[in-house]
Every structure is written in structure tokens, then in C-alpha cells.
Amino acid sequence: MAASGAARTQLRVGRLVKAHGLKGALKLELYTDDPDGRFVPGAVFTLQVPESSPWHGKTVTVREFRWMNSHPVVFLDGVEDRDAAESIVRAILWIDQDETAGAEDDAWYDHQLVGLEVVRDGDVIGRVVRVDHLPAQDLLIVKLSGDPDREVLVPFVAAIVPEVDVAAGRVVVTPPAGLFEELPGDDADEPRPAEGPAEDAATED
Structure with a gap:
């Protein structure tokens, strides 16, 4: 989520994915x-x-948080029944920077990531131009140095982005093969002309 200034910078910490039970509980997808804490x-x-959404422009306050069958579940003030819970499903939860600064070593704000050089095997290959937040994972959108008209979507996971400085x-x-370039060998996969007796038979005709 892009911030308009330091005071407005926020960190995404969760998403409400499903109503749970009849008393307003909501299952969480955690981004923290x-x-x-x-x-x-x-x-x-x-x-x-x-x-x-009727919730647009509003904030919510946690009444209770618990684990149910290993799933995180939250109760929010003003969400007292299943109908109210259903009305807020799919909402993403953000918290202000001054409430979270320094709390997590591996959490960054969008404005910190945008503009960073992207380094592969010691070489700068592009620059982060934006961050997309998807339900499954975040993506770094990288504009390549050698092809500025092309953008590559890089999953923001430790296996592919092991270091943020x-x-x-x-x-x-450390991307998998084919993420930043087309894999060679397409021509090698094309069928080759027949050899041996089959080729001789063709010349006889």
C-alpha cells in the first residue's frame, strides 16, 4: 500500500478471509x-x-484474538454476528508505521522497496518500480535495465529474494531459470529430418 507520507505509512498485517460461527468471529490470513503481538x-x-463497501474509510478494533484448530480467529468491536462478519470478509488490515516501527526485521513498506536496484549474480539487472499485493503473496514488479519496456513479476519470497538492503x-x-529470460532450446525441440533408410527412400521417388 503506497503511502503519501511518513505519518501515513502503513504495514499490512492480515486479511479477513471467512466468517466463523455465529458470533461475529472471522478467520484470518496472516501477513505478520x-x-x-x-x-x-x-x-x-x-x-x-x-x-x-459499508466499511470503506473505517477502522476496526480487536476485541479478542484466539487460535481455533490451529487457525487464527479474531473478534472485532461492532461485529457481533455472522451477517456483520460476512460484510467485512476480504478486507485487508493495515497498521500505522509508528505502532510497528522496528518490530519485524523482514517487513518493509512499499515506498522503501520502490526504486531499489535489483542485483543478480553481482550485476544490476533492473529496478523495482512497484509492489503488488495479492492474496497468495506479494510481487515485486521489476523493470529490466536492458529492456525498459518489459516488466518482470518477481514473487517476494525468501527463496527468490533472499536479501533486501x-x-x-x-x-x-536468485530467480529460477526462465523468470528473467526465455529458456534456450526451443529450436532443439523441433523434429529433425529423417536419416538413414527413410531418407534414401525419399530420394528414390
Whole structure:
């Protein structure tokens, strides 16, 4: 989520994925390594919802957080029944920077990532131009140095982006083959002309 200034910078910590039970509980998809520390009673979150949602422009306050059958579940003030819970499903929860600064070593804000050089095997191959937040994972959108008209979608996971150094202005990538370039060998896969007796038979005709 892009920020308009330092005071408005926010960190995404979860998404409400499903109503649970009849008393307003909601199952969570977590984007934080410290859910028990984030979702304490009284914690306030900004909601990312469509403008058509009755929750647009509002915040929510945690009433209770618990684990049910290994699934994280949250109760929110003002969400007292299943109908209210259904109305807020798919909302993404954000928290202000000043409430989270320094709390997680592997969490960055979009404005910190955009503009970083992308380094592969010691060479700068492009630059991060934006961050896309998808339900399954985040993506770094990289504009390639040698082909500025092309953008590559890089999954923002440790296996592919093992190092983020904001101070040095770079991210290090170890992408799988084919992510940044077309794999060679397409021509080699084409069938070759027949050899031997079959070729002789063709010349006899």
C-alpha cells in the first residue's frame, strides 16, 4: 500500500478471509510473524476495502484474538454476528508505521522497496518500480535495465529474494531459470529430418 507520507505509512498485517460461527468471529490470513503481538485487544487497524463497501474509510478494533484448530480467529468491536462478519470478509488490515516501527526485521513498506536496484549474480539487472499485493503473496514488479519496456513479476519470497538492503539501495534475487529470460532450446525441440533408410527412400521417388 503506497503511502503519501511518513505519518501515513502503513504495514499490512492480515486479511479477513471467512466468517466463523455465529458470533461475529472471522478467520484470518496472516501477513505478520507476530500475530499474538499484533492482534491484542484494543489494537486498531485501517481497512482496505472497495469504495462500495459499508466499511470503506473505517477502522476496526480487536476485541479478542484466539487460535481455533490451529487457525487464527479474531473478534472485532461492532461485529457481533455472522451477517456483520460476512460484510467485512476480504478486507485487508493495515497498521500505522509508528505502532510497528522496528518490530519485524523482514517487513518493509512499499515506498522503501520502490526504486531499489535489483542485483543478480553481482550485476544490476533492473529496478523495482512497484509492489503488488495479492492474496497468495506479494510481487515485486521489476523493470529490466536492458529492456525498459518489459516488466518482470518477481514473487517476494525468501527463496527468490533472499536479501533486501534498503540502506544500500538494492535487493538481491536468485530467480529460477526462465523468470528473467526465455529458456534456450526451443529450436532443439523441433523434429529433425529423417536419416538413414527413410531418407534414401525419399530420394528414390
